[in-house]
Amino acid sequence: xxxxxxxxxxxxxxxxxxxxxxxxxxxxxxxxxxxxxxxxxxxxxxxxxxxxxxxxxxxxxxxxxxxxxxxxxxxxxxxxxxxxxxxxxxxxxxxxxxxxxxxxxxxxxxxxxxxxxxxxxxxxxxxxxxxxxxxxxxxxxxxxxxxxxxxxxxxxxxxxxxxxxxxxxxxxxxxxxxxxxxxxxxxxxxxxxxxxxxxxxxxxxxxxxxxxxxxxxxxxxxxxxxxxxxxxxxxxxxxxxxxxxxxxxxxxxxxxxxxxxxxxxxxxxxxxxxxxxxxxxxxxxxxxxxxxxxxxxxxxxxxxxxxxxxxxxxxxxxxxxxxxxxxxxxxxxxxxxxxxxxxxxxxxxxxxxxxxxxxxxxxxxxxxxxxxxxxxxxxxxxxxxxxxxxxxxxxxxxxxxxxxxxxxxxxxxxxx
Numbered sequence: 001x002x003x004x005x006x007x008x009x010x011x012x013x014x015x016x017x018x019x020x021x022x023x024x025x026x027x028x029x030x031x032x033x034x035x036x037x038x039x040x041x042x043x044x045x046x047x048x049x050x051x052x053x054x055x056x057x058x059x060x061x062x063x064x065x066x067x068x069x070x071x072x073x074x075x076x077x078x079x080x081x082x083x084x085x086x087x088x089x090x091x092x093x094x095x096x097x098x099x100x101x102x103x104x105x106x107x108x109x110x111x112x113x114x115x116x117x118x119x120x121x122x123x124x125x126x127x128x129x130x131x132x133x134x135x136x137x138x139x140x141x142x143x144x145x146x147x148x149x150x151x152x153x154x155x156x157x158x159x160x161x162x163x164x165x166x167x168x169x170x171x172x173x174x175x176x177x178x179x180x181x182x183x184x185x186x187x188x189x190x191x192x193x194x195x196x197x198x199x200x201x202x203x204x205x206x207x208x209x210x211x212x213x214x215x216x217x218x219x220x221x222x223x224x225x226x227x228x229x230x231x232x233x234x235x236x237x238x239x240x241x242x243x244x245x246x247x248x249x250x251x252x253x254x255x256x257x258x259x260x261x262x263x264x265x266x267x268x269x270x271x272x273x274x275x276x277x278x279x280x281x282x283x284x285x286x287x288x289x290x291x292x293x294x295x296x297x298x299x300x301x302x303x304x305x306x307x308x309x310x311x312x313x314x315x316x317x318x319x320x321x322x323x324x325x326x327x328x329x330x331x332x333x334x335x336x337x338x339x340x341x342x343x344x345x346x347x348x349x350x351x352x353x354x355x356x357x358x359x360x361x362x363x364x365x366x367x368x369x370x371x372x373x374x375x376x377x378x379x380x381x382x383x384x385x386x387x388x389x390x391x392x393x394x395x396x397x398x399x400x401x402x403x404x405x406x407x408x409x410x411x412x413x414x415x416x
Contacts, residue, residue: 037133044077095141114341159190244388250275311335315398367393
């Protein structure tokens with residue numbers, strides 16, 4: 001029997017109220033402010049005063065998002081900081097519940113147990129995102145919500161949520177390219193409408209044309225500098241395969257401020273530009289491979305095939321994005337939810353080899369766990385970070401999904 005959300009809405013509100021109250025009490029006592037939340041809060045406070053939002057966080061990470069992110073965040077920033085961060089946490093927990101419910105609705109016809117196991121396995125990464133107060137989490141949630149509405153044939157709404165996610169952080173734009181490739185025009189109309197509203201209309205109204213133009217110029221300056229720093233000539237950060245390829249080709253420190261270093265993994269001594277070109281070329285290959293495999297028409301009724309291709313896209317984002325770091329790998333929760341639902345015994349899906357699937361899932365999760373200090377200590381954790389084992393986990397899943405795509409496309413599974 002499926003959980004009926006409409007019948008239990010009061011339990012959800014009670015739970016969210018409890019989350020807000022307990023979090024507020026804790027932070028009022030400790031005086032702590034979540035790391036990433038602080039930069040959004042400072043930038044938005046600066047926005048309300050008419051200042052430069054990209055210089056808001058002095059002495060630390062700078063605000064690195066579109067001006068509209070700060071505009072949207074004013075809903076939280078008008079409150080004192082401890083109330084604001086508890087509201088932000090409650091909002092994110094609410095999004096998590098929505099995503100849990102939607103994935104349960106999609107996957108329970110296959111196996112509710114698979115979905116539950118995946119949710120348990122990724123609880124740690126979920127908590128990491130919530131604890132830091134990052135924007136990555138709502139970006140992931142809005143993307144999943146958009147994909148859910150696509151399965152429900154609400155294409156314009158689907159594109160609007162994906163557009164919202166892409167404005168908050170660029171990685172979901174891969175789904176925009178994918179739906180363009182698949183000629184899902186109503187999704188594209190929704191995506192473009194959302195981006196036009198959020199990138200131009202709303203911030204111009206809220207900030208005024210002059211202030212908005214100045215902040216967009218600052219965003220482009222800061223964004224360009226940040227992209228260059230992701231593959232710098234001396235240091236890099238990130239867990240993607242693009243970053244790993246670059247670090248293997250060029251002598252560059254691959255540690256972060258939170259680990260002891262330096263860590264060098266280079267196999268050759270290529271120059272900065274050549275190594276970067278090779279890394280970008282390999283990323284272009286992965287993107288081309290994904291587009292080639294997902295080419296052609298997919299029947300709208302074949303929900304399983306669409307979900308399989310969505311999993312390919314989630315893995316691809318983590319493989320090629322130079323910014324993909326530990327917390328971003330929460331996005332693998334979506335592929336794991338689907339694949340674990342298929343891995344559990346079910347007579348109708350015997351054409352999908354379960355032993356190899358379980359081996360891939362087990363090996364991938366083992367790699368995802370290696371970076372945690374509690375798993376293998378400081379030395380193994382630093383080594384795992386250096387060799388981008390989380391990116392390798394995404395690559396393993398990606399290759400498995402690519403290899404078995406044609407087999408899955410022949411399974412006409414209607415899940416809703």
